Amino acid sequence: MQILIKHCVLATGLMAAMVPFTMQAQQVPGPHPAYLHALSDLRAARHYLNDGWAWEPVRRDDNAAIREIDAAINEIKMAAIDDGKGVNDPFHADGHLSPHDRFRKANELLYSAHNDLTKAEDVPQSRGLRDRAIGHVDRAHQIVDNTERTARWE
DSSP states (O other), rough: HHHHHHHHHHHHHHHHHOOOOOOOOHSOOOOOOHHHHHHHHHHHHHHOOOOOOOOOHHHHHHHHHHHHHHHHHHHHHHHOOOOOOOOSSSSOOOOOOOOOHHHHHHHHHHHHHHHHHHHSOOOOGGGGHHHHHHHHHHHHHHHHHHHHHHHHHH
């Protein structure tokens, strides 16, 4: 009986000692905040582009940019950085933006994602994935630039 009481007291003491450590761990941001912020920016840019343009040249380029964004998101996820959100999760885009302003907003978000990825923690095992994600973001940015110019003529 005394051994059981000693074990209970020991277990209670250990649990009490662990509480400050778990509370502190919950307050610290995730292990890769730059990657998570880049994911958020990429998803937002995707939503701004996913507008369903009727004019074929713009729609084709829009879809190409979305494919590049999806590829960048997949590269980041393969680096084991995932916040569990899907690309089609609800997003509240500014409904007051004109279609052309949506391109500008998407480019701002792509620029931000590029910066986040370049500042992200450099883990040798995922360096190639990060670099490929940056390449996809840069290609999407270039496509959106060209698409914005094309859309002006619509």
